Amino acid sequence: MAPVTMLEAIRQAIFEEMERDPSVVTIGEDIGVYGGAFKVTAGLLERFGWERVIDTPISETAIIGAAVGMSYQGLRPIAELQFIDFIACCFNQITNFVAKSHYRWGAPVPMVMRGPSGGGVHGGPFHSANPEMYFVHTPGLKVIYPSTAYDAKGLLKSAIRDNNPVLFFEHKFLYRRVKEELPSDDYTVPIGKAIVRREGRDLTIVTYAAMMHTSLEAADELAKEGIDVEVVDLRTLLPLDKETILHSVKKTNKLLIVHEDTRTGGIAGEIAAVACEGAFEDLDGPILRVTAKDSPVPFSPPLEERFLPNKNDILSTARELAAY
Amino acid sequence: MSYPLTRDQHLELYYFMKLNRALDEQLVRLFRQNVVVGGLYSNLGQEATSVGTAYALEKRDWIAPMIRNVGGLLVKGFKPRDILMQYMARKDSPTMGKDGTSHFGDLKVRHVVSPISMLGDLVPVMTGVAIAGRYLGQNIVAMTWVGDGATSTGAFHEGLNFAATQRAALVLVVENNQWAYSTPVAKQVPLHNLADRAKAYGIASSIVDGNDVVAVYQTAKEAVDRCRAGNGPVLIEAKTMRMKGHAQHDPAEYVPKEMFEYWEARDPIARYEKYLTENNIWDAKSKAGLDARIDKELKEELEFAEKSPLPPPDLAEQGVYCEGCHTVEAEWKRSKKEVTPPQSSVKPEWEVADFGGFDLASTISSKAAAAAGNGGKSAASAPSGKSMRNSPEPKSNGQKASLQKPNERPEKSRIAEAERVPFGRGPKGKAGRK
Numbered sequence: 088m089a090p091v092t093m094l095e096a097i098r099q100a101i102f103e104e105m106e107r108d109p110s111v112v113t114i115g116e117d118i119g120v121y122g123g124a125f126k127v128t129a130g131l132l133e134r135f136g137w138e139r140v141i142d143t144p145i146s147e148t149a150i151i152g153a154a155v156g157m158s159y160q161g162l163r164p165i166a167e168l169q170f171i172d173f174i175a176c177c178f179n180q181i182t183n184f185v186a187k188s189h190y191r192w193g194a195p196v197p198m199v200m201r202g203p204s205g206g207g208v209h210g211g212p213f214h215s216a217n218p219e220m221y222f223v224h225t226p227g228l229k230v231i232y233p234s235t236a237y238d239a240k241g242l243l244k245s246a247i248r249d250n251n252p253v254l255f256f257e258h259k260f261l262y263r264r265v266k267e268e269l270p271s272d273d274y275t276v277p278i279g280k281a282i283v284r285r286e287g288r289d290l291t292i293v294t295y296a297a298m299m300h301t302s303l304e305a306a307d308e309l310a311k312e313g314i315d316v317e318v319v320d321l322r323t324l325l326p327l328d329k330e331t332i333l334h335s336v337k338k339t340n341k342l343l344i345v346h347e348d349t350r351t352g353g354i355a356g357e358i359a360a361v362a363c364e365g366a367f368e369d370l371d372g373p374i375l376r377v378t379a380k381d382s383p384v385p386f387s388p389p390l391e392e393r394f395l396p397n398k399n400d401i402l403s404t405a406r407e408l409a410a411y
Numbered sequence: 412m413s414y415p416l417t418r419d420q421h422l423e424l425y426y427f428m429k430l431n432r433a434l435d436e437q438l439v440r441l442f443r444q445n446v447v448v449g450g451l452y453s454n455l456g457q458e459a460t461s462v463g464t465a466y467a468l469e470k471r472d473w474i475a476p477m478i479r480n481v482g483g484l485l486v487k488g489f490k491p492r493d494i495l496m497q498y499m500a501r502k503d504s505p506t507m508g509k510d511g512t513s514h515f516g517d518l519k520v521r522h523v524v525s526p527i528s529m530l531g532d533l534v535p536v537m538t539g540v541a542i543a544g545r546y547l548g549q550n551i552v553a554m555t556w557v558g559d560g561a562t563s564t565g566a567f568h569e570g571l572n573f574a575a576t577q578r579a580a581l582v583l584v585v586e587n588n589q590w591a592y593s594t595p596v597a598k599q600v601p602l603h604n605l606a607d608r609a610k611a612y613g614i615a616s617s618i619v620d621g622n623d624v625v626a627v628y629q630t631a632k633e634a635v636d637r638c639r640a641g642n643g644p645v646l647i648e649a650k651t652m653r654m655k656g657h658a659q660h661d662p663a664e665y666v667p668k669e670m671f672e673y674w675e676a677r678d679p680i681a682r683y684e685k686y687l688t689e690n691n692i693w694d695a696k697s698k699a700g701l702d703a704r705i706d707k708e709l710k711e712e713l714e715f716a717e718k719s720p721l722p723p724p725d726l727a728e729q730g731v732y733c734e735g736c737h738t739v740e741a742e743w744k745r746s747k748k749e750v751t752p753p754q755s756s757v758k759p760e761w762e763v764a765d766f767g768g769f770d771l772a773s774t775i776s777s778k779a780a781a782a783a784g785n786g787g788k789s790a791a792s793a794p795s796g797k798s799m800r801n802s803p804e805p806k807s808n809g810q811k812a813s814l815q816k817p818n819e820r821p822e823k824s825r826i827a828e829a830e831r832v833p834f835g836r837g838p839k840g841k842a843g844r845k
Binding site for chain 1: 515553732736752
């Protein structure tokens with residue numbers, strides 16, 4: 088099997104699930120004839136037809152609303168948001184209608200809301216966002232943010248089969264940059280389980296999505312300096328895998344959190360609280376974080392480079408923490 | 412079209428309206444006794460609109476009520492105890508105390524979708540229910556209600572526009588009760604008739620006297636049949652009046668006294684009682700029998716509700732996620748093969764029927780335009796090959812613009828002539844569409 092990109096892995100997951108289960112349908116803007124802004128849904132219409140691949144008007148609230156209605160009918164809709172930034176347009180549907188449905192009146196909403204997210208591609212303030220924390224703060228939702236092609240495919244399949252509403256963030260910087268060979272058989276990756284990408288003794292980096300790769304690169308360099316870094320890839324942000332985080336912190340006694348999301352209110356704060364509540368006695372240093380700056384995502388390359396966290400930021404913060 | 416009602420059906424309409432009102436009155440008493448938790452939202456004066464519309468549906472059809480559509484819930488088979496316990500925040504209420512009012516539903520048996528407090532959101536949701544129903548071959552109609560205020564929301568517009576492009580089997584009842592909290596309808600919409608909204612979506616519409624339950628039923632039945640036949644959504648404007656404040660705390664002093672008087676003279680239940688008498692559909696004995704039945708039933712329902720305890724506190728943390736407690740299964744009424752490859756496969760190409768020029772001759776056929784939306788069997792089975800390359804260039808040489816008619820002409824209103832309404836935006840002479 089030839090290695091496939093993350094984008095192709097996502098496409099495969101949708102394709103295979105639609106093939107497996109006729110209750111899986113897709114809905115979104117320009118997903119059918121055009122195949123999606125990033126071509127994630129290319130070929131779906133041709134194979135599954137107009138009723139299962141629904142091109143909509145530019146109406147994010149209608150997309151999410153209609154997907155809710157479909158899921159009440161027992162279907163499993165996959166709603167695409169052309170860029171995840173536009174999720175703000177349907178915020179009410181997601182946070183009030185979707186997230187509270189099962190809790191309020193026992194009506195499960197088995198739908199997936201997916202879309203390209205993240206910066207590093209000079210998309211500017213409206214095509215680069217990482218809005219995951221709005222939804223991590225919304226009980227009733229599940230939030231997935233994978234970093235590899237394997238995980239993207241396996242987690243998306245789990246999301247489609249899940250009886251709860253799942254937000255699936257696809258980092259567009261990774262779409263065509265990460266590749267790997269995938270198993271030929273049907274597989275899933277469980278929601279809510281983090282994974283240790285690199286074992287280490289000296290400090291733990293907890294991260295996800297594109298920053299997972301930057302963190303691994305930094306860990307390789309730090310290894311040359313004798314700093315043995317463990318990298319934990321969250322994969323799912325809600326529910327948060329506290330066990331894996333705490334297990335790693337108890338082992339290395341130092342915690343650095345790295346994310347591309349902005350600093351204030353980012354998940355680093357939550358993870359720091361989890362570590363304080365569950366492993367305070369094990370900590371041998373302050374909990375530090377490397378994040379984007381607290382600003383909108385700027386457009387021009389030097390501005391965006393300044394905004395985003397990078398390997399050097401991780402290196403310097405990790406050295407500081409290791410030396411503490 | 413006329414849809415004759417049997418005597419039993421006539422009496423059933425009375426039963427539901429009167430039960431709706433008796434329940435309302437009971438809730439006011441409970442509110443005054445501090446037994447109702449939180450706000451109480453009266454349905455007074457709007458019983459005919461809720462009951463008459465819901466009564467036009469089949470058992471398999473879906474509804475999503477708003478807060479003043481308790482009548483619709485009763486028609487769909489919920490009991491007064493459900494509404495009582497919701498307002499009393501009891502453990503045995505449909506939401507076990509997690510939500511109140513008419514915020515509950517039942518997916519599997521009664522096909523009722525719970526509303527949320529944000530207005531207009533049910534329009535896209537019920538569009539999705541209708542589209543899924545078509546996909547599953549269920550031949551269902553989805554109905555929801557919005558007030559005059561909700562027509563100002565983005566969700567209303569997005570939902571109705573999407574329903575129109577999909578030709579979804581959606582009956583949208585715009586319950587024009589003249590007031591959105593304290594704001595009169597003229598400050599919501601610069602239109603005399605809210606049904607005129609339908610023109611913008613190219614869908615059928617009608618206006619009905621919302622306090623005439625038979626007219627409401629007839630209008631709704633026509634709309635439901637039309638939807639079920641695959642002709643796309645219908646908007647019904649029911650002109651009525653909210654006879655109390657927004658909620659029990661609101662004395663509605665902003666409403667002119669004469670306006671209440673005007674509508675009180677048109678009370679839907681008093682009118683219907685007169686209608687039943689004048690048409691010899693019932694007599695004093697049958698009325699007394701029905702009223703006694705409602706009294707007895709409501710008393711038993713209240714006893715049940717009062718016995719239900721408040722929910723145990725630990726329930727607060729339960730049920731955020733579905734962890735195997737529910738099964739998700741679609742009710743297929745068509746062969747899955749039809750929507751599975753290779754049968755589902757199509758040529759992924761748009762049919763562009765309208766080149767958008769000033770010259771209407773550039774439109775190949777209005778039928779194809781209607782089918783060019785991407786959804787449904789009509790689009791899937793429409794003949795292809797009429798793509799742009801086979802067609803003449805659109806003309807744009809400064810010809811006079813001519814308006815294209817919407818795909819669907821508005822239905823004729825059931826109210827041909829109605830008297831002028833002094834306040835609010837009631838039907839006046841030109842309300843009936845020609």
